[in-house]
Amino acid sequence: MAEGKTMALVMCSTRTPRLNPFIAAYVLDQLAPLLAGTAVAAIDTIDLADQQLPFYDEPVLPACLPGADPTPHALRPRAHAPLYNWSVPAVLKNALDFLFHEWKGKPAGIVSYGFRRGDTEGDMAAAHLQDVLTGLRMRPAPTAPGLITTAIMIAACTESGRVSEYDRTRWRDAGVEDQLKAMARELLQGL
Secondary structure (H helix, E strand, C coil), X not given: CCCCEEEEEEECCCCCCCCHXXXXXXXXXXXXXXXXXXXXXXXXXXXXXXXXXXXXXXXXXXXXXXXXXXXXXXXXCCCCCCCCCCCCCHHHHHXXXXXXXXXCCCEXXXXXXXXXXXXXXXXXXXXXXXXXXXXXXXXXXXXXXXXXXXXXXXXXXXXXXXXXXXXHHHHHHCCHHHHHHHHHHHHHHHX
């Protein structure tokens, strides 16, 4: 493995209010010690809410654009509403399409969250994202942790600015930390 790889933790939700920053901080807290002393030298957090990518609206597929410099092609911004409906946020799908060549061939881990495990919340979006990443020729890790959230958690995170110890304990008891460890191992194998 090459030394000094950088891993990106991509925050995909742009809604207000949103849990994504709190979930990302939790995942970062869990992954950082697991990746210390490995080929991963740094974990960069990328918030798609801050990226302001125009919406991809080209007559050709992103994979057909020149890999050396795909961005000069005319890209026109569009208004959007981030409708999730069992899928990924539009801003994430757009970033994946827009930056096809930057993502291609890279390992990827998926961490989702929703109000109930096994329903149409985070699980369906994670499954759809797995298909999208495979279509982009990325290498998604087989382990995809899912965190159960609550309306109380949303209010508490928004008020306190962090995930409560109660939620951390609940996720640990549900095996999320073990799943994150497994995902980290799978990602390292993919480097």
